[in-house]
Structures are given as C-alpha cells and as structure tokens.
Amino acid sequence: MPDIFVAKPEKPKEILKKELDEILTQGSRFFAAFVPRPKNLRFETQQKKEKIVLLLRRHPITNLPWILLAIFLIFAPFLIKGFISLDFIPGNYQLILFLCWYLLTFAFVFERFLTWFFNVNILTDERVIDINFPTLLYREITEAKIDKIQDVNIKTGGYVRSLFNFGDVLIQTAGAIPEICFEAVPDPEQVSRIINQLLYEEEQERLERRVR
Amino acid sequence: MTPFDAFIQFLAGFIPQFSIWWVVKGLFVLGLALYLAFAAIVIRQVGLMSKTLAGEFNVPLKLISWVHFLVAVAVFLLVLVIL
Numbered sequence: 001m002p003d004i005f006v007a008k009p010e011k012p013k014e015i016l017k018k019e020l021d022e023i024l025t026q027g028s029r030f031f032a033a034f035v036p037r038p039k040n041l042r043f044e045t046q047q048k049k050e051k052i053v054l055l056l057r058r059h060p061i062t063n064l065p066w067i068l069l070a071i072f073l074i075f076a077p078f079l080i081k082g083f084i085s086l087d088f089i090p091g092n093y094q095l096i097l098f099l100c101w102y103l104l105t106f107a108f109v110f111e112r113f114l115t116w117f118f119n120v121n122i123l124t125d126e127r128v129i130d131i132n133f134p135t136l137l138y139r140e141i142t143e144a145k146i147d148k149i150q151d152v153n154i155k156t157g158g159y160v161r162s163l164f165n166f167g168d169v170l171i172q173t174a175g176a177i178p179e180i181c182f183e184a185v186p187d188p189e190q191v192s193r194i195i196n197q198l199l200y201e202e203e204q205e206r207l208e209r210r211v212r
Numbered sequence: 213m214t215p216f217d218a219f220i221q222f223l224a225g226f227i228p229q230f231s232i233w234w235v236v237k238g239l240f241v242l243g244l245a246l247y248l249a250f251a252a253i254v255i256r257q258v259g260l261m262s263k264t265l266a267g268e269f270n271v272p273l274k275l276i277s278w279v280h281f282l283v284a285v286a287v288f289l290l291v292l293v294i295l
Contacts, residue, residue, distance in 0.1 A: 041267040092294045093233065096240055099287050103247065106280065110254070114273070118261040131264060136257055139264060 033057040034186045043122060043129065045141065054194055056121040058184040059166035066112045073105040121182040123194060125201070128171055130180050142180055144173040146202045152195050154188045171195065237295040244288040251281040 035041075035055040046052075077098060080086075086094060115133060122129040128149065132140040149171055156167030161184075169182040169191050185191055213221075258277040262270035 038267070041265070043266070044264045090233065093236060096287070096291055096295060099290070100240070100243070100247075103284060103287060107247075107250070107254070110276065110280065114258065114261060117269070117273075118265055120265060133257075133261060136253055137260060139260065141264070 033059050034190075043131070045129070045143070046124070047126070050124045050126050052122055052124050053198065054123040054191070056123075056182055056185040056191065057119065058116060059164055059186045061160065061164045061166070062184050063112070063116055066108075070105065070109045070112075073101075073108065077101055121185060123191075123198065125198065128173075128180055128195070130182065142177050144171070144175045144177060144180055146198050147206070148173045148175045149195065149199055150174050152192045154192050156188060169195075233295075237291070240291045240295065241288075244284070244291055248281075248284050248288055251277075251284040255281055 033056065036053070038052055038055045041052060041055065043052075089097070118131070118133055120131050122131070126146060128144050128146065130140075130142040132142075134140060151172040153170040153172070154167055155170060156162065156165075161167050164186075166184050166186045167188040169185060169188045171180045171182070172178060173180065182188075182191065255274075255277045258270075258273050262274060
C-alpha cells in the first residue's frame with residue numbers, strides 16, 4: 001500500500017553546522033555590521049580561550065538620517081549666504097563663524113559614527129554580550145552565558161526593515177538580566193540560527209562533560 | 213528711546229570705545245573654551261571605547277580625535293589673535 005504521507009527527514013544538526021560554518025567563514029570585514037569571526041579584534045572582558053563567533057552592529061542603513069543631516073549641515077552655510085546677506089558681519093568674524101560651524105558639524109558626524117561603530121553585539125562560543133555607549137564617557141555591558149539562554153525571538157517588520165533585511169533579536173535568559181536585545185541587526189534569522197547552533201554545541205559539551 | 217537703546221548708550225558712555233563685537237568675541241571665546249573641553253572628553257571617550265573593543269581601527273580613530281582637539285585649539289588661538 002502506498003504511503004499517503006512521508007515526513008521529510010529533518011536536517012541533521014551536522015549539516016546545519018556545516019551551513020553555518022560556511023556563513024561564518026565568509027569574508028569578514030571589520031568595518032561592517034555583520035562580521036563573522038572577526039580577526040584582530042578583542043573585547044575588554046574576553047577570556048583567554050574565548051573565541052568571537054559573530055560581531056554585530058546596527059544595519060548601516062540606520063545611519064542614513066544622520067548622514068543626510070550632516071550633508072545638509074555641510075552645505076547650510078552656502079545656502080544661508082544665498083538667501084541672507086552677511087555683509088554686516090566683519091570678514092574675520094565671518095571666518096571664525098564658518099570654522100566654528102564646521103567644527104560642530106565634524107563633532108556631530110564623529111560622535112554619531114563612534115556611537116554606531118562601538119555599540120556592538122558580540123556572540124562568542126561562551127557568551128552573548130551587548131556593549132552600549134548611551135552617552136559620553138558612559139558604557140553599559142550586558143552579558144549572558146550561552147547555557148542561560150532560554151528563548152530567542154526575532155522582531156522584524158515595516159517597509160525599511162523588510163527591504164534591507166534587518167531587525168531586532170530578543171534573547172531571553174535565565175540570568176540576572178532577563179532579556180538582551182540586539183537592535184536593528186542585519187539578517188536576524190541568520191543570527192538566531194547561529195545562537196541556536198551555539199546553544200546546541202553548548203548542550204553537546206555539557207553532555208560529553210567536557211570541561212574547559 | 214527704548215530701554216535697550218538707553219542701556220547701550222549707557223555702556224557707550226561708560227566705556228568710551230564700546231563695540232557690540234566685543235560681546236561677540238567674548239561669546240566666541242567662551243563657546244570655544246567649552247568646545248575645547250568637549251574635544252578633550254572625546255579623546256577620553258575614544259580611549260574608553262578602544263579599550264572596550266580593541267581592533268585595527270582604533271589607532272586611526274584615536275588619531276582623528278587628537279587632530280580634532282588640535283584644530284579646536286588652533287581655532288581658539290585664532291579667535292584670540294584675529295578678533
């Protein structure tokens with residue numbers, strides 16, 4: 001008698017691992033938002049044998065609003081000169097005003113870039129780490145051990161997020177901090193798969209009673 | 213005569229060569245002094261960030277923060293000299 005329904009065999013974990021390994025060995029550019037196995041990179045609380053699996057930043061498209069504002073600020077003095085005559089201001093004062101304007105514009109651009117560049121999420125073979133610099137000289141480092149992870153949720157949606165494939169990855173933990181959020185990271189599905197793979201490996205390690 | 217005009221006239225009488233540009237210069241000096249403090253904090257901030265996440269881009273970023281500080285010092289001195 002023919003079978004009415006034959007369930008497809010589940011992808012063995014080893015095949016999944018291979019697929020993820022391929023993703024993780026793809027070109028790793030340090031100056032990017034999705035950096036698998038970054039080279040020449042260390043973070044402050046990294047332990048000796050701990051390896052960084054993935055480094056994440058906010059998707060580059062999230063920088064668009066401040067980049068557009070910066071472009072406007074660069075051209076603003078010329079636009080203002082086109083509309084208003086500044087002849088009543090002496091030449092040397094105009095020069096200083098001009099220099100101060102560009103100093104402030106540069107400070108704005110540099111601050112925004114630093115915020116994007118150093119606000120990172122790190123996945124290691126041992127932990128999940130969220131590094132934040134909310135204001136000047138203030139930092140927040142949130143971390144959880146991989147084996148404390150209970151649930152991983154993905155939150156995407158909206159026109160821009162769907163178009164550029166980025167979203168939030170919410171990691172629920174059994175630790176002191178109940179939730180770690182990777183905000184606006186590229187390819188959240190891939191991130192979730194990598195976290196699940198790390199969880200599986202951690203479980204395997206525990207079963208094999210390997211002690212690091 | 214408005215109270216503001218009277219105040220300006222009073223100042224002009226009080227200080228024989230009073231000019232509104234003195235006030236502007238004072239504001240520039242004060243603003244740039246604050247900006248210098250901010251530029252110094254940026255150097256510290258980049259240092260803290262580089263310590264937290266050490267990579268190959270840290271040296272150029274530190275260099276940029278120092279150049280930014282030196283440019284701010286140059287503009288501050290320029291204000292003192294040419295205004």
